[in-house]
Amino acid sequence: MEEENNKKITIADVAKLAGVSKGTVDRVLHDRGGVSRKSMEKIRQVIDELGYEPNVYASMLAMRKEHVIACILPDSIKDDYWYLVREGFEKGGENIASMNIRTRIFLYDQYSPESFRKAGMQLLESNPSGVVLPPFFKNDTYTLANALSLRGIPYVYVDSKLEDDGHFAYYGMPMYKSGYLCARLLTLRVPQKQLKGVLVVRIIRDKMRQSDPTLNRRSGFLDYMAEHYPSSDIHNLFIDPQAPKDTERQLNTFFKAHPGIHHIVMFNSRVHLLSDYLSRNPDPDRVVVGFDNLEKNISALSSGLINILICQHTDLQSYNAVMALSDYIIKHKRPERKDNFMHMDILTSLNIDNY
Amino acid sequence: MEEENNKKITIADVAKLAGVSKGTVDRVLHDRGGVSRKSMEKIRQVIDELGYEPNVYASMLAMRKEHVIACILPDSIKDDYWYLVREGFEKGGENIASMNIRTRIFLYDQYSPESFRKAGMQLLESNPSGVVLPPFFKNDTYTLANALSLRGIPYVYVDSKLEDDGHFAYYGMPMYKSGYLCARLLTLRVPQKQLKGVLVVRIIRDKMRQSDPTLNRRSGFLDYMAEHYPSSDIHNLFIDPQAPKDTERQLNTFFKAHPGIHHIVMFNSRVHLLSDYLSRNPDPDRVVVGFDNLEKNISALSSGLINILICQHTDLQSYNAVMALSDYIIKHKRPERKDNFMHMDILTSLNIDNY
């Protein structure tokens, strides 16, 4: 059908062929009613026949609305996990700035659900055309998602997603699998019988957060270990990220008590917290695996303190989310898949360049 | 300076403040001369003061020109290396189709420089606004690049790049490093003394191509091996991709003669050519490393025939190239870096999902 004879088909062409005015064509294009059934059918048919496609530029030019894509985020220091999310969002923002779409970030205190709600209200007031929504406090996130649904504002989950199905898209990571992969990489060079045990370092107050996605990662890890090294011990050590000296002392104590253990993992993004201890206590047999491409992690990898980093493009998630929303705003196109799981990158000191 | 009080600054605003007409402002915006020095300076100053930024939509709407981004490629069967380049290019094309930028591919026979020149002429005749240019025949590519330069058409090298500096951008891979990484991954689990040797499988007629980028990769590989396994042998086996049965026979013969060798690498994208032999001759000690995310390679990885695939986003290269060019056409923005080296992904059967 598609008429590909150089000239672009416009609304006027459709109108003429359908024997109506371009106003009417516009009405059916945007489903805004007030068109008789006969006209509508005729117009739809002509649109198909001619293969009409709207001109994005003319459309955006005519539609004066100023578009805003918003994001709600925990306030965070530089080089934090959430900072990566933020960076990706902002990168996307730069990319679409010239398309007259602005971005706004609403920050909250990750230890105060109250502040989340407040930020959520402000976000709604800004009347965005799309929202990037990393769930944090489950119930409050759900409330916010509902409010957005009600207003017809598309929202994209990143990081993890809630069970509601009203989201526009999701960009996240296969947490369970990442844990499984982590276990495998950790034990790559270890024959079955030699593995004495593994130390899992955890953050003491992560219990606070209602739903911790790293739990799934831990499950994946434990399952692999149970399958392949059933007799090896998994030790847990809880550290306080705000007390680096305590951390170092704890690690010292632990490894004095368990001289046979050389394998360490952390399931969140903060493996760099171990850097101090690791650099002061070299061990040729040691293997350390961590997650996420924080700058500090990457430099720890480069300098050999840790061995492997499993990266899941935390920043790409929010970047993709922004781009998906802007594509929807500009071209009215939905992403190919609604739920998108990111690829896991294995980073070692050898392939860390150009990352 | 930037006036951020909601209203967008237009050319008319600039014109009024500079005491000229918008036609004149347009002239300085596009450097098309015919403007007195005094006016020009005044206008430039006002533009800075007001922080004027052109409206992309209005600009593209007014400028009727139909933009084409072209690519010159070896004709290839599906699931070939060059097919990946093509897929990336086409994916980019889909993405910008709604922005009224078309893509065109000019194919040539990779065994005929003559056909390359012909395709190049056709490409020039299509008068593209930008070109994605994977070098193949060195001299002819250089000639084509020159012709493009002369016409002011930006061209982006992908895959590898020539020494001229006229290119708009480059998206490629650190070949040497990929070889080095390959060697390391191949020998990950092998103690120094146990490695008897490695088999390098090569394509018999790759000598034909004037500059073969995989040579660098081979250098990286050999350097690593010389450093870490100085006493191990590197065997070369030349196969003909069009004679699968010969290949299998050659491999059989080789491994009968060298029972101690279990490590295989191929430096091009065709490690899948070994699949038949590998599946019919299982060897628990075997390690196979290959390159590039061809579908056949990926399925060989999934089914455990090969162990590691080093991927360099062959498709992303051409995709990025298209996007960079379209960004330039639409927003007049150049990429952040001129030369972009892609990241190397390490793929195992464990992290191959969602790739």
Next chain:
DNA sequence: TTTATTTTCGTGCACGTGCACGAAAATTTT
């Protein structure tokens, strides 16, 4: 039928930029 109401539809302007045309101003030539 006449009037009132609702449904359907056409007209025309605005969005901001690019560019062609030709006029005005400046400069050179006669």
Next chain:
DNA sequence: AAAATTTTCGTGCACGTGCACGAAAATAAA
């Protein structure tokens, strides 16, 4: 100084869509 030429600049329309306004047509109420 007048004419010819060159330089500089202003005017106005086109691009294709969205949307407001009000007219025409269809339907309902009188």
